[in-house]
Amino acid sequence: MKIEGKTAIVTGGAQGIGEQFCRALVDHGANVIIADLKKQRGEDLCRELNKQYRSNRAKFIQCDVTSKADLQNTIHFAIKTFGRLDILCNNAGVTEIGNWEKAIEINFTSVIRGTKLAIEVMSTRNGGHGGVIINTASMGAIFPIMGGPVYSGTKFGVLGFSRSLSNLNASDGIRVNVICPAFVRTEMFEASIPNYIDSYGNDFQKKMKKHIVSPVLVARGMIQLVEDDTKNDAVMRVTGVRGIDYYKFQESKL
Numbered sequence: 618m619k620i621e622g623k624t625a626i627v628t629g630g631a632q633g634i635g636e637q638f639c640r641a642l643v644d645h646g647a648n649v650i651i652a653d654l655k656k657q658r659g660e661d662l663c664r665e666l667n668k669q670y671r672s673n674r675a676k677f678i679q680c681d682v683t684s685k686a687d688l689q690n691t692i693h694f695a696i697k698t699f700g701r702l703d704i705l706c707n708n709a710g711v712t713e714i715g716n717w718e719k720a721i722e723i724n725f726t727s728v729i730r731g732t733k734l735a736i737e738v739m740s741t742r743n744g745g746h747g748g749v750i751i752n753t754a755s756m757g758a759i760f761p762i763m764g765g766p767v768y769s770g771t772k773f774g775v776l777g778f779s780r781s782l783s784n785l786n787a788s789d790g791i792r793v794n795v796i797c798p799a800f801v802r803t804e805m806f807e808a809s810i811p812n813y814i815d816s817y818g819n820d821f822q823k824k825m826k827k828h829i830v831s832p833v834l835v836a837r838g839m840i841q842l843v844e845d846d847t848k849n850d851a852v853m854r855v856t857g858v859r860g861i862d863y864y865k866f867q868e869s870k871l
């Protein structure tokens with residue numbers, strides 16, 4: 618898909634990986650809705666991007682992805698403001714520290730709901746233009762994460778859910794892909810270091826160094842998934858040891 622002139626929504630877009638998704642999409646000429654709980658950070662990013670690109674292509678909307686009404690409102694806002702929706706990045710996520718049930722809601726249930734709502738407006742069967750959905754999973758969707766079993770479980774869920782929609786490309790013109798970063802130094806990661814040390818030992822910080830990737834590289838991967846029309850049902854890894862590559866699962870016999 619040629620990104621210029623298209624419209625994207627990025628959940629969790631105010632900071633971390635989502636912030637870099639927004640920066641990269643605006644840089645490629647997209648209209649971007651930054652959808653996040655954090656109003657101040659989202660509005661600041663929006664203002665900065667519009668100033669930098671001398672445009673009005675970035676918009677912020679306060680959105681709690683666990684609220685169906687907020688998700689619906691975000692999609693309506695995109696269409697009312699820019700006339701279409703082409704790209705959805707279901708990226709908002711949290712650790713399970715303190716509230717594992719909430720982590721399931723944010724990391725998994727909201728990804729399902731966001732995907733379903735976007736399909737309704739993007740589908741060529743409903744008069745939409747088709748589109749691309751990129752769901753942020755994690756390397757913890759391929760490997761277990763000791764100290765984060767619920768987090769890892771939600772990411773396995775995101776991966777299985779997304780891959781099970783591979784037929785949408787043919788039927789509705791929508792490609793669904795998953796991106797699996799290794800460790801990315803963001804607020805989420807910093808907050809979970811004590812948990813990792815508990816599970817992996819005191820030398821965790823030394824061991825994890827080679828597995829760190831920058832959020833900018835993750836955003837480069839996302840852009841590749843959006844631009845390359847051959848990518849459907851793709852599981853992209855973004856890791857310190859391999860950079861950007863694709864994980865191959867066994868083919869289904871069905």
Ligand SMILES: NC(=O)C1=CN([C@@H]2O[C@H](COP(=O)(O)OP(=O)(O)OC[C@H]3O[C@@H](n4cnc5c(N)ncnc54)[C@H](O)[C@@H]3O)[C@@H](O)[C@H]2O)C=CC1
Nearest residue numbers: 629632633634654681682708709710755800801803804805
């Ligand atoms: N940081 C890491 O090492 C990795 C992160 N990921 C995934 O990447 C995604 C982004 O994570 P980071 O940028 O690291 O985290 P972060 O904590 O820096 O940013 C997450 C953003 O999501 C927003 N958010 C949280 N709950 C929300 C809700 N209910 N509604 C709307 N927005 C909400 C936050 O306000 C924040 O702006 C997550 O899905 C995470 O699981 C995947 C692999 C590695």
Ligand SMILES: CCCCC/C=C\C=C\C(=O)C/C=C\C/C=C\CCCC(=O)O
Nearest residue numbers: 712755756757765768799800809812856
């Ligand atoms: C308390 C646990 C929740 C953890 C949430 C914080 C950060 C999230 C990190 C990830 O999602 C990445 C997880 C694990 C994989 C990291 C590296 C493995 C790379 C292995 C390889 O490249 O082969």
